Amino acid sequence: MALLPKNVFFPALLVFCLTVEVLARNGPYTPPNVTRLTDRFSHLSYNRGFSEFYGGPNIQLISNGSIVNIKLNKSSGSGLVSQNKYHYGFFSAAIKLPAGFSSGVVVAFYMSNADVFPHNHDEIDIELLGHEKNKDWVLQTNIYGNGSVSTGREEKFRLWFDPTAQFHHYSIIWNSHHIVFLVDDVPVREAPHTVAFSSVYPSKPMSVYATIWDGSQWATHGGKYPVNYKYAPFVASFGEMVMDGCKLNPTEAAQSCSKSGLSSLDPVDGEEFVKLSRQQSMAMEWSRKHLMFYSYCRDPSRYKVLPPECNVK
Ligand SMILES: *[C@@H]1O[C@H](CO)[C@@H](O)[C@H](O)[C@H]1NC(C)=O
Ligand SMILES: *[C@@H]1O[C@H](CO)[C@@H](O)[C@H](O)[C@H]1NC(C)=O
Numbered sequence: 651m652a653l654l655p656k657n658v659f660f661p662a663l664l665v666f667c668l669t670v671e672v673l674a675r676n677g678p679y680t681p682p683n684v685t686r687l688t689d690r691f692s693h694l695s696y697n698r699g700f701s702e703f704y705g706g707p708n709i710q711l712i713s714n715g716s717i718v719n720i721k722l723n724k725s726s727g728s729g730l731v732s733q734n735k736y737h738y739g740f741f742s743a744a745i746k747l748p749a750g751f752s753s754g755v756v757v758a759f760y761m762s763n764a765d766v767f768p769h770n771h772d773e774i775d776i777e778l779l780g781h782e783k784n785k786d787w788v789l790q791t792n793i794y795g796n797g798s799v800s801t802g803r804e805e806k807f808r809l810w811f812d813p814t815a816q817f818h819h820y821s822i823i824w825n826s827h828h829i830v831f832l833v834d835d836v837p838v839r840e841a842p843h844t845v846a847f848s849s850v851y852p853s854k855p856m857s858v859y860a861t862i863w864d865g866s867q868w869a870t871h872g873g874k875y876p877v878n879y880k881y882a883p884f885v886a887s888f889g890e891m892v893m894d895g896c897k898l899n900p901t902e903a904a905q906s907c908s909k910s911g912l913s914s915l916d917p918v919d920g921e922e923f924v925k926l927s928r929q930q931s932m933a934m935e936w937s938r939k940h941l942m943f944y945s946y947c948r949d950p951s952r953y954k955v956l957p958p959e960c961n962v963k
């Protein structure tokens with residue numbers, strides 16, 4: 651660079667920056683080819699699978715319940731809770747996020763049993779966090795087990811698409827072997843049910859939730875970029891709901907799995923649910939290399955002693 655005259659340096663720098671910009675958009679952001687697990691399931695309607703959790707007036711079922719719009723406005727957020735609790739299975743929703751200025755808005759698709767086990771609850775979280783200043787959204791994943799609330803196990807990812815333009819699939823595999831988070835069928839995180847993880851591995855039946863709420867305090871560095879209601883209402887659309895696994899029937903308190911012959915330990919048929927295929931593992935490596943920007947396992951300032959599963963390769 652030092653050898654270039656000034657008038658060449660600046661155009662060269664500009665070309666370099668544009669190239670980096672284009673590469674950043676088109677290079678690593680072409681997702682790898684993976685098996686489309688989400689195609690293997692039929693979809694539940696939101697009016698049959700779910701009930702109101704809160705914010706009823708802000709919940710709108712459309713297309714006969716195959717899609718639900720949940721809204722956050724100055725009066726309230728809103729949310730749905732599954733009518734059944736599930737012990738292991740495959741859980742997925744196609745979600746389209748609110749466009750425009752979305753700072754502080756949180757859209758969550760998660761599983762929890764905090765209502766029944768307040769002191770030793772389990773939780774598996776997909777949280778989409780409206781960005782602080784512009785219209786990027788961030789995907790945060792988290793896992794709690796047996797009341798492990800003092801240890802946050804967050805991992806955060808950028809998305810390789812604009813999540814406000816179209817529906818994209820956000821999915822969770824949860825069984826006796828592992829927990830896997832997937833975006834458009836691309837695995838982004840796997841938590842194997844290892845000895846190191848076993849004491850905090852989610853293991854009790856959980857409900858499924860779809861919510862939108864004001865995360866100003868929680869999601870934006872203590873309220874640095876709060877929700878701006880000038881841009882309200884914020885509407886998230888959920889479609890293509892899959893909840894396939896073993897149901898705990900609330901009235902009978904007995905468990906029944908979606909398909910006969912499958913056990914609650916392996917409630918979903920298919921090798922890819924038991925263990926990531928080579929193709930899925932490679933896709934996960936890609937997503938972690940290019941899209942993950944935070945992992946609790948790489949945060950020694952937060953955990954002087956990293957949680958035990960972090961040291962297992
Ligand atoms: C993508 O993956 C699927 C399933 O693994 C495979 O059948 C298909 O041939 C692959 N397509 C390409 C273009 O590699
Ligand atoms: C609406 O959904 C119900 C079941 O949830 C179904 O019986 C009915 O046929 C559907 N109607 C239309 C117009 O698709």
Ligand SMILES: *[C@@H]1O[C@H](CO)[C@@H](O)[C@H](O)[C@H]1NC(C)=O
Pocket residue numbers: 707708723724725726
């Ligand atoms: C929020 O939306 C609900 C339902 O549409 C409406 O009744 C309420 O007035 C709205 N609140 C505000 C502050 O706009």
Ligand SMILES: *[C@@H]1O[C@H](CO)[C@@H](O)[C@H](O)[C@H]1NC(C)=O
Pocket residue numbers: 770796797848849850
């Ligand atoms: C859950 O945590 C409690 C203490 O809070 C402990 O006694 C119990 O053994 C734990 N259960 C499992 C399965 O690790």
